[in-house]
Amino acid sequence: MKTAIWLYMFLFLAFFDLHAQYPILTPFAVSLGAAPVFIGWMMGIYALTHLPGNLIAGTVIDRHGSRRYIIFSLVSAGIVLLLQSQVHYPWQLLVLRSISGFVLAFLSPACLTLLASLSSDKVTQGKFMSGHGVVHTLASVVSPAAGAFIVAKAGYSATFQSLGWLLIATGLMAIFSVPGAARKAAHSAAEAPEAAVNPTSTKVQVPWRIYILPFVISCSQGILFFELPLRSTGMEGIKSTGILFSIMSIGALLTLSMLFVNRYSPYKRVLSGILLLAVCFYSLAALQSIPLTAALFVLGMAKGVIFPAMASLFIQLSGGIKLGRVFSLQSIAMSIGSFIGPIAAGQLRDFVSPYFIAFVLLMTGLMLLPISRKPGSLLYPNVNQTPAS
Numbered sequence: 463m464k465t466a467i468w469l470y471m472f473l474f475l476a477f478f479d480l481h482a483q484y485p486i487l488t489p490f491a492v493s494l495g496a497a498p499v500f501i502g503w504m505m506g507i508y509a510l511t512h513l514p515g516n517l518i519a520g521t522v523i524d525r526h527g528s529r530r531y532i533i534f535s536l537v538s539a540g541i542v543l544l545l546q547s548q549v550h551y552p553w554q555l556l557v558l559r560s561i562s563g564f565v566l567a568f569l570s571p572a573c574l575t576l577l578a579s580l581s582s583d584k585v586t587q588g589k590f591m592s593g594h595g596v597v598h599t600l601a602s603v604v605s606p607a608a609g610a611f612i613v614a615k616a617g618y619s620a621t622f623q624s625l626g627w628l629l630i631a632t633g634l635m636a637i638f639s640v641p642g643a644a645r646k647a648a649h650s651a652a653e654a655p656e657a658a659v660n661p662t663s664t665k666v667q668v669p670w671r672i673y674i675l676p677f678v679i680s681c682s683q684g685i686l687f688f689e690l691p692l693r694s695t696g697m698e699g700i701k702s703t704g705i706l707f708s709i710m711s712i713g714a715l716l717t718l719s720m721l722f723v724n725r726y727s728p729y730k731r732v733l734s735g736i737l738l739l740a741v742c743f744y745s746l747a748a749l750q751s752i753p754l755t756a757a758l759f760v761l762g763m764a765k766g767v768i769f770p771a772m773a774s775l776f777i778q779l780s781g782g783i784k785l786g787r788v789f790s791l792q793s794i795a796m797s798i799g800s801f802i803g804p805i806a807a808g809q810l811r812d813f814v815s816p817y818f819i820a821f822v823l824l825m826t827g828l829m830l831l832p833i834s835r836k837p838g839s840l841l842y843p844n845v846n847q848t849p850a851s
Contacts, residue, residue, distance in 0.1 A: 466577065466580055466590060466593065468639035468640070469573070469576065469577065469639065469640065470593060470594075470597045471639070473573060473594070473597050473598070473601075474597050474600060474601050475601075475628065475631075475632040475635070476536055476569070476601075476629065476632050477597065477598050477601035477605070478601040478604070478605040478608075478628075479605070479625045479628045479629050479632070480539075480566075480605075481601055481605040481606055481609075481707070481711075482605040482606065482608055482609030482612070482621075482625055483609060483625065484606050484609070484687055484691075484707055485606045485609060485610045485691055485703040485704040485707055486609055486610060486613050486618065486621065486704075487504075487505070487691075488501055488505075488688070488691035488692060489613075489691060490555070490618050491504055491552060491555060493618070494549070494550070494551060494552045494555060495551075495552060496552040496555075498692065498808050498811065499808045499809065500552055500556075500808075501688065501692075501804075501808060502688060502804040502805045502806075502807060502808020502809065503556070503804075503805060503808070504552070504555060504556050504559055505559075505684065505687065505688055505800075505804035506684075506800070506801040506802070506803075506804045506805040507556060507559055507560045507563065507801075508559045508560065508562060508563035508800070508801075509563060509680075509684065509796075509797045509798070509799070509800030509801035509804075510560070510563065510797070510801045511560045511561070511563035511564040511567070512563045512564070512566070512567040512793065512794075512796075512797030512800070512801075513567075513794055513797050513798070514564060514567075515563070515564045515565070515566075515567025515568055516567045516571065516790045516791075516793040516794040516797060517790070517794065518567075518568075519531065519567060519568045519571045519572065519790045519793070520571065520787040520788075520789075520790025520791065521787065521790075523568075523571055523572050523575050523790070524575075524787055527576075528572035528573065528575050528576040528579075528640070529576075529636070529640045531568040531569075531572045532568070532569060532572045532573065532576070532633075532636050532640055533633050533634075533636045533637055533640070534565070534568065534633075535565050535566055535567075535568040535569040535572070535633075536569065536629050536630070536632050536633030536636060537629070537630050537633035537634070538565035539562055539565050539566050539569075539629050540625075540626045540627065540628070540629030540630035540631075540632075540633060541626065541630070542558050542561050542562045542565065542626070543562075543622050543623075543625050543626030543629060544622070544623060544626040544627070545558055546558045546562075546622045546626070547618070547619040547620070547621075547622035547623045547626065548619070563797075567793065567797070570789065570793050571789040571790045571792075571793050573594070574594070574773060574789045575789055576640070577590040577593075577594055578590065578777055594770070594773070596715070596718045596719075598769070600715065604708065605708075606703070606704040606705075606706075606707030606708050606711070607701075607704040607705050607707070607708045608704070609621065609625075609704060610701045610703065610704025610705070611701065611704070612624065614701060669779070671830065671831060672775070672776075672779065672831075673791060673792065673795040674795075674827050674830055674831060675732055675736070675772060675795075675827065675831070676772065676792050676793075676795040676796045676799065677795040677796070677798060677799040677827070678736070678799060678823045678824050678826070678827030679736065679739070679768060679772075679796070679799065679824075679827075680795070680796035680797070680798075680799030680800045680803065681799035681800070681802055681803040681806075681820070681823050682739065682743060682799075682803065682820035682821075682823055682824055683765075683799075683800070683803070684799065684800040684801075684802075684803025684804045684807075685803040685804065685806070685807045685816045685817070685819060685820045686743075686761075686817075686820065687804070688803065688804035688807045688808065688816070689807055689811070689816045689817065690703060690706060690707075691703045706754065706755065706758055709755050709758050709759050709762070710758040710759065710761055710762035710765070711762055712759065712762065713758070713759040713760060713761065713762025713763040713764075713765075713766065714762040714763065714765045714766030715762075715766065716762075716763055716766065717763045717764075717766030717767050718766045718770065723767065724770075724774075728771040728772070728774040728775035728778060729771075729775055731767050731768070731771035732767075732768055732771045732772050732775055733828065733831070734767065735764045735765070735767035735768035735771065736764075736768065736824055736827065736828055737824075737828065738760065738763070738764040738767070739761060739764040739765070739768065739824055740820075740821050740824035740825050740828070742757050742758075742760050742761035742764060743761075743817045743818070743820040743821040743824065744817075744818070744821045745757045746815075746817040747815040747817035747818035747821060748815075748818070772792075773789075776788050776789065776792055803820070806819060807819065
């Protein structure tokens with residue numbers, strides 16, 4: 463538990479740093495002379511360069527453990543931010559964002575794998591994933607508004623420099639707070655008897671259709687992160703965008719604090735969260751009478767249900783084996799969605815609301831997934847084990 467607390471502490475700092483950039487990247491690109499289409503590609507290239515990083519991460523994390531890749535990811539991303547504070551042309555920002563996408567591709571699979579490895583009990587693993595979601599959300603509550611206000615007071619260059627040094631400091635902190643090879647070896651030894659009893663357990667059992675879920679979720683999220691800051695790119699607009707992102711995070715924090723939700727099947731929680739997310743995007747596109755703050759608050763509530771449940775679902779379906787590879791594939795699906803979302807929004811925003819595109823994608827993803835109560839189905843992946851309903 464001590465390791466989990468240290469990990470949560472440095473994850474909070476890392477997520478604070480990363481989320482503080484969301485409301486300021488688009489206005490910063492506009493200040494450099496970038497057009498909306500270029501901004502879509504800038505945000506998309508970040509996700510595209512995630513792919514080779516995710517492909518590498520899945521194998522090396524299972525082989526070498528999470529520690530070195532967490533440290534590498536944080537320190538390298540901090541150096542990129544220091545360089546980002548000195549850019550003067552849009553193409554320079556595009557190059558640095560592509561590098562940032564690659565180095566940060568190791569962070570999420572490494573952190574989730576490390577948290578899951580702290581216990582072999584599925585209930586405890588679910589609690590660790592919920593804790594990860596709470597820490598992520600707490601950081602995202604304050605960081606967008608904080609980033610926006612820092613830019614308003616100190617400017618873009620000083621903001622990126624401070625965020626870069628914070629990431630580097632967090633990476634150095636990880637050297638002392640993240641467990642090394644000893645814990646990994648102990649976890650591998652604990653898995654060995656199970657693999658000997660059941661040789662088929664070493665096979666990753668996650669159905670490929672399940673990866674539709676992180677794809678459509680990240681695609682819709684990329685559209686939101688692209689479109690929302692374009693409401694206004696002035697200093698006052700940056701402040702209001704930061705506050706809106708924080709309101710969305712408060713909604714996520716509300717549902718994350720509802721611990722009784724964890725008693726329900728992860729698959730059911732993911733499906734219900736995606737349905738609520740789709741309704742929110744439809745209201746943003748077509749129901750202008752609903753206040754923007756209310757729609758984003760409910761949207762945040764949906765995200766607070768989805769992300770911990772999705773992590774628990776992948777652990778359940780994989781049987782706790784090869785988690786580095788499982789979470790790497792999940793990150794790949796999310797990277798592809800994050801790449802397609804902003805680019806599609808930038809290309810089509812003159813013809814159709816990007817929020818409506820997100821709504822269609824989410825509903826399509828729901829329709830492509832089977833909903834069955836038959837034992838052995840996606841709702842009940844283990845024939846002899848029925849999840850709570």
